[in-house]
Amino acid sequence: MNVQAYAVRDEQRPPDNLLLQVIQRGLRSQPxxxxxxxxxxxxxxxxxxxxxxxxEYYLTRAEIALLGAHAGEIAKVLGPDVRLVEYGSGHAIKTRLLLEHLATPVAWVPIELSSAPLRLSMQRMEQHFPELPIQPLTVDFTRSLRLPVSPRVPRRTVVYFPGSTIGNFDDREAAQLLRKMRGEMGDNGGILIGVDLKKDxxxxxxxxxxxxxxxxxxxxxxxxxxxxxxxxxxxxxxxxxxxxxxxxxxxxxxxxxxxxxxxxxxxxxxxxxxxxxxxxxxxxxKYSLEDFAALAATAGLVVQHVWFDPDQMFSLQYLARAN
Structure with a gap:
């Protein structure tokens, strides 16, 4: 397996004494x-x-359908020689659909809190892309990250945040996370992020x-x-x-x-x-397009491209630095 600097630091949970304090504090809260x-x-x-x-869970099917329809176009927007830094990689099924269309990717940097699914996703990815450098991080992606040194200089670093996890953060937390991504992607980078849309x-x-x-x-x-x-x-x-x-x-x-x-x-x-x-x-x-564009703007980002699944239930959006 082409895995570089694989040092698993399982931060799936804080130490027992800290975990207990977090839980007790939450249970003392009202509500x-x-x-x-x-x-x-x-x-x-x-x-x-x-x-x-x-x-009933439309989100995964909608995102896979979106990538099936638009992965080639998305890859053209991202360009060649991309370092793909993925938050919450899980089993990376959607990532494979994207990587199949990327031209000469520099590396895939999957970031996952739990080491077991990370190992499994790396094994699967190695089968499909045996020449792809994989540089995993087993950490909480909301914390400050030190990205590994790339095997070669990327043309662009793209932070990939699939699914709808951005929706699990309130506006203040989401803006803070987007600002963190903005720092990690660098001056010429971008963010490719899944955004679930308002609907019935x-x-x-x-x-x-x-x-x-x-x-x-x-x-x-x-x-x-x-x-x-x-x-x-x-x-x-x-x-x-x-x-x-x-x-x-x-x-x-x-x-x-x-x-x-x-x-x-x-x-x-x-x-x-x-x-x-x-x-x-x-x-x-859940967001309207206007909602998410406004949120991105608070983090110094602008929405450059939006792609939808055929039923327009879900979107992938590409963000870049605002002027």
Whole structure:
């Protein structure tokens, strides 16, 4: 495998004492909340892959259809000799569709929090692109990054952020992340980012409430993880998943609801949950083209190109530095 500087630093979770402090602080908040990165332990990552296969979850199918229709055009915009730095690479299925059209890519730099899916994606990519230099980073992409030295000088560094993960950040956090990308791409670089679009409420809500209940399992796995890793005593049957679309805010709001009044031990903290009390675990923002252009502008970026899937449910947008 053509892998350079592969030193795995598994930062999937902070040390136990810090993790406990983060969770206790969130459960003392009003309303209660837990950080969404807790979703993605090994079990959570596997469940998310199942979510992507559910008939209601349009996002992955729409993005793959988009790349099927426009990957060649996207590659022409990016140009030859690109270093592709990918945030949250996962299994990199969409990345392969893009790399198939890129001319003489310099390197692929996949960044993934969990080392297991990163290794798997690298193995798959090596099969398709045996000559492609791969320079993985097992870190949290929201933190300051030190990108590896490229095997040769790239014409352009492109930060690739597929999926709709930018929607999991509020406006302030998203602008901060875009500014960070702007620094990493350099003066001549760009950002290729997936942006989910506003659409009918029923379509959006169905995507986060699949009939098979996989998303509910994914959400409640967060509590199972805390039981495993911190010795908490969440009774999973005492909680349920709820996701609804707040049209005014333009976002899906995912909560874990307590089915009845109960107390849970989190370290030495006794946490009271009232019946029907909602604990926030994730936002997922949806954008109009105008919304996202305005967000990009706050980070010193301008939208140069937009591509849509055939049903115009989803977009890939190419951002460059504003003048």
């Amino acid at each position: 209660k909340r837990l950080p969404s990165w807790l979703f993605y332990d090994e079990q959570g990552s596997a469940l998310f892959e199942q979510i992507c296969e559910q008939p 409420k029923a379509i959006i809500e169905a995507a986060y409430n699949d009939r098979a209940g996989v998303t509910a399992q994914f959400t409640l796995n967060m509590l199972a993880r805390l039981n495993r890793e911190l010795g908490c005593n969440f009774e999973l049957g005492g909680f349920c998943h709820r996701a609804h679309y707040n049209a005014m805010a333009g976002r899906i709001e995912t909560h874990i609801l307590s089915r009845h009044e109960q107390r849970v031990c989190v370290g030495r903290l006794q946490v009271l949950f009232r019946e029907d009390e909602a604990m926030l675990v994730e936002y997922s923002y």
